[in-house]
Amino acid sequence: MAGIDIFLNYFSRSSFVTIFVLLWLSIYLVVSFTILFSRMAGLSAKQSKEQSTLESLLMGAKNLPNDSVFKKCTISNVSKEKLNIYLSMAEKNATSGLVWLSIIASTSPFIGLFGTVISILETFSGLGSGSSASLNVIAPAISEALVATGAGIFVAIPAYTFNLLIKRKAYELMGILQRQADLLIAMKDEF
Template identity: 50%
Template sequence: MIFSFLQNYGVVTIVVLAWLSIYLILVIWIFFYRYISLHLTLANEQQCLEGLLNGKNALSRSSLLYSNLNNIDKKITATILQYSLDKAMKDATLGLTFLAIVASTAPFIGLFGTVIEILEAFSKLGVGSKTTLDVIAPIISKALVATAAGILTAIPAYSFHLFLKRKVFELNTYLQLQINVLIASKE
């Protein structure tokens, strides 16, 4: 089966399909890893915010804001809290850039494979004098596999990127609300 696949497709198409397969595996892995991580962090930050709203005047030790302040021996100020928020957002967005890159480049990688396969097909067709639709159609349909693979990789990458971006926005909101409550309680 693999040998027939290798015989039917050119080297460039096989490389493109392998590349897109690796992309797809990484996209799925990043999504599930970041989703679970963000989901747990969001639940924790929601509890920390509820604690602050219920009259607790100190930042919970389980909050991302607190954990980012461990190396700071200064008094907690709005500037220090903003630093902690920025660091938490930097950590929360890990992997999102890769998803955006895959979403934007995967269709082009697939299209590249298709164009190369069609160029090779037309060069072979030019040698023979009989070029009918019966000869061209299978070659073109075979060439379009790379484009389909590129689109198939880009769609989940784009969707996962947007989904995780929304989760990061929610996390940012909870952390910013904690900062606002802490600053208001000190005034």
Template identity: 50%
Template sequence: MITTLLNYLANSSAITYIVLAHLSIYLIVTFWIFFYRNSALKILINNERKALEALTSRESKFSPLSALNKCSNNSNSKELLHACEINIIKDASSGISWMAIIASTSPFVGLFGTVVGILEAFAKFANETKVSFTVIAPAISEALVATAAGILVAIFAYTFHQILSRKVYELNVFLKAQSEIIIAKG
């Protein structure tokens, strides 16, 4: 496996290196955004869950850990609470759009690498009079590595995007429920 990979890299062109480097950067950014945003969202959701439980319990007070409380400064104003909800969700969802961009563009970056690889493979065979399938197949299969890499990056980016989007939605539900309770209690 490692020998095959090293052989592939030794026979690759500059475009292949650029495409694989680009996809590697995409993959690193995807994992970095996911782990950073996921941990931040877990903390936010946990704090807002506790704040909602405090509001619905006998205490009936705003939790000091709540981001909604920090933003609104214990205000019961519907407009201020709504503005705080929007601001918290905006901050919580930062970086998530990059996941969607990476998920949608990485297959095309990989496909570009594959097309260039196939063109280079056919250019190598242009001077030969007879080329068999056993000669063409390895060259084309090497070119398809870029597409596979692009699809792999897209799978991670799309999956992580969906997970983070769901967490932002969950946070939004907790914030809206708190706002409605606070407004109702006046």
């Protein structure tokens, strides 16, 4: 109960800008986790399918499964240009969401800092209107103002980490697809 009272007390003393900043950062945090879970699940499934496709090609299969990126290619009509187009499309799909994670990771600290600056300005403005300017008055207000900066950093760290995790997973998938493309070209040359 004490935690809820502290939380409610903080929001009752906070300005509209501080609450808006914290809400904005909360949305950023939810978006970051949503991108992570959706992209990692999709990329893992795709990577597994493409790895089995690569293994079947290495074992001598002549047809690609319907869930492969290169499903519309056949050994007889494959070309380097066609494969590059499929690779580009697959890379675009694999890296979707990374821009948003980059935006969140880079802007969250600034949004938090903005909330802190506004709170500090309001604190000093209140002090100028007749309150005593002792450390007992200023310290708690500045401490509460720094919550927004802490929240911004708290949101930026997972967003940056998620960006790197998804980028790595996309890189692994693209490596498998590149090996498939190389194998398809080699198989065409054998015919």
